[in-house]
Amino acid sequence: MATFTWQPTSGTTGWETNGAGGWGGTPNYSANDSFEVDGSATLTINAIGAVGSDSADTVTVNDPNATLLMDSTNGPNFNVNTSFVLNAGTFDLGIQGVLFLGNSGQGTITLGANALITDTAEADTDTFISNNGPSSLIQGSGTVVANQGILDIQSGITVASGDTTNFEIAANGVLEFDDAVNGGSVTFLTNSGLLTLTAPQVGDGTNLSDGTFGATIAGLTVGTALTNGIDIAASTSIVSAALSGTDDDVLTVTDQSSNTYTFDLTGNYTGDAASFAADANAGYDIFLVCYGAGTAILTDQGEVAVESIQPGDSVMTLVDGVRAPRLVKWVGHRDLDLTRHPNPGAVAPIRVLRGALGENLPHRDMVLSPDHCLFIDDALYPVKLLVNDMTIVRDLTAKSVSYHHVELERHGVMIAEGAAAESYLDTGNRAFFSNAGLATLLHPELSLNENLRCWNTDACAPLTVHPEAVRPVWQRFADRAVALGHTATVHATTKDSGIHLVVDGKAIRPLAAKDNRVSFMVPADVRSVRLVSRFTCPSVVTPWIDDPRDLGVAIRSVTLRDQTGESVMDADHPALRVGWHAPELGPDGMPWRWTEGDAVLPIKASGAYSLEIVLCGSTTYIKESAIEDTVRLAA
Numbered sequence: 001m002a003t004f005t006w007q008p009t010s011g012t013t014g015w016e017t018n019g020a021g022g023w024g025g026t027p028n029y030s031a032n033d034s035f036e037v038d039g040s041a042t043l044t045i046n047a048i049g050a051v052g053s054d055s056a057d058t059v060t061v062n063d064p065n066a067t068l069l070m071d072s073t074n075g076p077n078f079n080v081n082t083s084f085v086l087n088a089g090t091f092d093l094g095i096q097g098v099l100f101l102g103n104s105g106q107g108t109i110t111l112g113a114n115a116l117i118t119d120t121a122e123a124d125t126d127t128f129i130s131n132n133g134p135s136s137l138i139q140g141s142g143t144v145v146a147n148q149g150i151l152d153i154q155s156g157i158t159v160a161s162g163d164t165t166n167f168e169i170a171a172n173g174v175l176e177f178d179d180a181v182n183g184g185s186v187t188f189l190t191n192s193g194l195l196t197l198t199a200p201q202v203g204d205g206t207n208l209s210d211g212t213f214g215a216t217i218a219g220l221t222v223g224t225a226l227t228n229g230i231d232i233a234a235s236t237s238i239v240s241a242a243l244s245g246t247d248d249d250v251l252t253v254t255d256q257s258s259n260t261y262t263f264d265l266t267g268n269y270t271g272d273a274a275s276f277a278a279d280a281n282a283g284y285d286i287f288l289v290c291y292g293a294g295t296a297i298l299t300d301q302g303e304v305a306v307e308s309i310q311p312g313d314s315v316m317t318l319v320d321g322v323r324a325p326r327l328v329k330w331v332g333h334r335d336l337d338l339t340r341h342p343n344p345g346a347v348a349p350i351r352v353l354r355g356a357l358g359e360n361l362p363h364r365d366m367v368l369s370p371d372h373c374l375f376i377d378d379a380l381y382p383v384k385l386l387v388n389d390m391t392i393v394r395d396l397t398a399k400s401v402s403y404h405h406v407e408l409e410r411h412g413v414m415i416a417e418g419a420a421a422e423s424y425l426d427t428g429n430r431a432f433f434s435n436a437g438l439a440t441l442l443h444p445e446l447s448l449n450e451n452l453r454c455w456n457t458d459a460c461a462p463l464t465v466h467p468e469a470v471r472p473v474w475q476r477f478a479d480r481a482v483a484l485g486h487t488a489t490v491h492a493t494t495k496d497s498g499i500h501l502v503v504d505g506k507a508i509r510p511l512a513a514k515d516n517r518v519s520f521m522v523p524a525d526v527r528s529v530r531l532v533s534r535f536t537c538p539s540v541v542t543p544w545i546d547d548p549r550d551l552g553v554a555i556r557s558v559t560l561r562d563q564t565g566e567s568v569m570d571a572d573h574p575a576l577r578v579g580w581h582a583p584e585l586g587p588d589g590m591p592w593r594w595t596e597g598d599a600v601l602p603i604k605a606s607g608a609y610s611l612e613i614v615l616c617g618s619t620t621y622i623k624e625s626a627i628e629d630t631v632r633l634a635a
Contacts, residue, residue, distance in 0.1 A: 102133025111142025535597025
């Protein structure tokens with residue numbers, strides 16, 4: 001067995017370097033060789049460029065300025081048979097590197113207080129700490145950081161009870177544990193990231209049904225599935241996720257088999273709740289959420305929860321930039337069960353994350369109804385038009401929501417969680433609230449009508465909904481979100497509508513397409529004909545546009561030609577109902593009509609026939625739409 005000690009005097013700095021500036025010998029990379037790094041250097045492992053493996057019995061790093069860097073291009077394997085000791089310094093797994101431990105027995109990773117294991121930040125890439133022996137252990141007081149990709153600590157590698165290792169999750173990073181985590185701490189460095197537990201276990205190797213998750217969790221902010229949370233890969237559905245304990249700092253999750261998963265949180269979560277939803281990998285994402293009930297409103301007595309405000313109370317408002325008290329005239333409230341609503345997206349809460357609007361604005365996550373307006377640059381902006389899927393998000397995971405609205409003697413700007421937001425303005429929607437003394441709407445849908453007279457006569461500031469005015473404000477907050485470490489959602493789009501027919505379940509592609517006319521041949525004796533295309537919600541592609549409809553293609557007319565002659569259905573034909581939006585009038589006064597992407601054509605014909613569709617518009621489509629399979633089939 002040979003021991004090689006790094007002598008960083010001159011020469012190159014690759015792991016394979018021999019002689020001057022190298023190991024002072026000739027490493028043969030066998031399991032019997034050990035390596036010590038005592039000097040300041042960056043050693044690139046497998047720097048010679050060929051995909052392969054480097055091996056060692058033990059590796060010890062003592063210098064805080066030393067770095068072991070896995071070849072980020074080739075993602076090599078690094079095999080350490082017995083122990084990997086970072087008394088100080090950095091081990092960088094690169095973009096796709098793998099550290100293997102314990103080739104012939106138990107391996108250990110020991111981290112000193114100034115030691116760091118990390119991976120090179122790059123989205124959608126995996127790095128691994130893996131186990132080749134019967135079991136391995138991470139221990140010590142150093143730090144392990146998951147950057148923008150996934151750092152996977154695989155099965156067979158555990159964290160011991162009482163351990164003090166600091167595990168951290170950077171912006172948009174994923175830290176995955178595939179085995180027992182009985183000690184240490186996990187800290188979210190930003191409000192984006194995910195802790196993934198594929199097989200949560202306690203020290204005896206059994207599932208968490210008889211124990212708890214041994215690490216404490218810090219920095220888990222109140223948010224939604226677009227911020228930070230815990231992902232549990234469970235074989236049965238999760239039925240509850242609840243907070244308890246002092247400051248609601250214990251999160252307990254229960255699945256259908258009555259297994260319990262317990263997490264100790266650090267921080268103050270009083271008044272918040274837990275939300276969970278199935279993810280794409282048959283597991284469950286768990287997030288901390290709070291709803292409209294609990295939003296802090298500034299009063300002359302300080303901040304109070306909105307649900308505790310009563311008529312006759314005094315709240316603080318902004319008048320010409322100066323805070324002034326105003327009396328409360330009425331407070332409306334409504335509890336909604338979103339699981340029973342026919343269109344939950346229309347009433348789902350919009351969450352404005354802490355700091356989304358500016359430094360510490362709001363100073364706590366704020367939840368608003370979609371059409372509630374924020375006061376920005378002396379104007380009112382509906383919060384739904386500012387959704388950026390980063391710091392201003394539509395919470396589609398919510399199962400219920402409790403909305404509260406405060407009416408003043410005059411419409412005004414209140415201070416909610418430190419941010420400026422409007423009071424209630426009666427635009428004819430008072431029946432939305434259950435305590436209005438009116439017949440309550442069973443399934444309300446929230447919407448704005450900028451043409452109502454009250455917006456000009458009674459509003460405290462101009463209502464701003466036109467896209468050209470909203471877009472710069474939307475962009476400002478989206479740019480801020482990116483600067484805070486979030487990643488903007490980028491959709492794959494296309495201008496191709498993929499228009500085709502589905503006849504008795506079979507896709508039929510166009511016979512001809514020229515200019516705005518698309519022709520099809522339809523066989524005889526068919527029972528159903530549907531006009532199918534890609535579809536997109538404009539508010540998803542361009543959030544600053546208030547159009548929540550699913551839009552397929554816009555048509556002027558449908559012309560049928562068979563052996564009996566020709567018949568035309570214009571866009572406003574009353575038989576166009578299923579899968580069609582209401583007809584509209586173009587600038588030329590002629591009607592046109594959007595499909596929803598799958599529209600029934602009420603055809604009656606004799607024998608085979610041709611159809612000619614006259615189009616007058618399409619849109620930009622998101623290619624991940626549910627219609628992609630039939631689009632490809634028709635093509």
